[in-house]
Amino acid sequence: MAYNIKVTKVSESKLQNLDFDNIPFGRVFSDHMFIADYIDGKWTNIEIKPYQDMQISPANSALHYGQSIFEGMKATKTVDGNPVFLRxxxxxxxxxxxxKRMCMQPVPTDLFLQAIHTLVDLDKAWIPPREGSALYLRPLLFAMDSFLGVRPSDSYRFMLITGPVGPYYAKPVRLLAQEEYIRAAxxxxxxxxxxxxxxASLLPATKAIDAGYDQVLWLDGIxxxxxxxxxxxxxxxxxxGTLITPETDGAILKGITRxxxxELLDDTDISVEVRQIDINEIIEHHKNGNLLEVFGVGTAAVVSEVSHLSYRDSHLDIPNVGKDNNVAKMIKSMIEDLRTGKTEDKNGWLVPVDSKTELV
Ligand SMILES: Cc1ncc(COP(=O)(O)O)c(C=O)c1O
Structure with missing residues (x-):
């Protein structure tokens, strides 16, 4: 179904203040935001308005009991300048x-899609023209009941904010696999x-940074x-030469980049195994000279190479990090070339931002 979205535009865009060559990640927000409330069993107050602060009750139950979820995705431009989303x-x-897992009212798919298309179409001038840059989209949903007591909220707020982000020139990262803390079971x-x-990840991550690492490699909770x-x-x-990634067993975020x-690797002759991986197996492979690369994949960095991995007394330098034509670089290009339209979108993953959305 199509929802009626009330649109109030900014009187003057902030865009002229932006230096596209120098965008601090997560600090710059585009002119408008989307907002919709779930009240008395229906989505209402659906509007796009100038990006602004909002009032929240001190008894807001998301602040106390944590019913709060979000997404992270990007809108980019193809080489022909057309704004697109990926899947x-x-x-x-x-x-x-x-x-559903957090016992919250899910946002209907059609409302989610109408929100991203309408807002990004309105603020498409904020999609950075540079390759590797993007307009980052942050959909969020949180409880809105003003109520102290542990029970699911009856009312929710769905919002979408966006902001331009520059190319993510991530240095290869140093990882610490440690057993003191877990992320999830x-x-x-x-x-x-x-x-x-x-x-929950902040304390272990901070301790890892203090110890000279960039991030924690999480191990299973049991x-x-x-x-x-x-x-x-x-x-x-x-x-x-074989790529191995953990299976998503319920404790791992099902990454869309993953x-x-x-799916892209299915069309190559690289063999892939999706299975449980014991950290001791990785250490053994490193000892035998078989561990060639380690890399992370996600929306923000696309692919981030790992230069070093520590676990207990084992400190592994990863041999093929940063090398031209390693698999990590190949995968990064596959995704970026798809996004920019340099390679054919055989699977129909690119969705053009709908510029025909009627504004009421
Ligand atoms: C905990 C966690 N794992 C993995 C990912 C990668 O997921 P995606 O590829 O959907 O960005 C993310 C980012 O969303 C994340 O927050």
């Missing part, structure tokens, strides 16, 4: 699944993109030896 329906689906909320998962994921990325190991990578 937006998968983000709508994951957003709904996160909501099967049966918990690891598969949901919910705020608390990120809060045996503390099976590899899960890293920071905001899913992880791949290149063992003698899914795209696995």
């Amino acid at each position: 937006p329906e998968l983000h709508a689906e994951r957003f709904a699944n996160s909501a 099967v049966g918990g909320v690891g598969e949901a993109k919910t705020a608390g998962n990120y809060a 045996e503390k030896k099976y590899v899960q994921e890293v920071g905001t990325m899913n992880i791949f190991f290149n063992i003698n 899914k795209c990578v696995l």
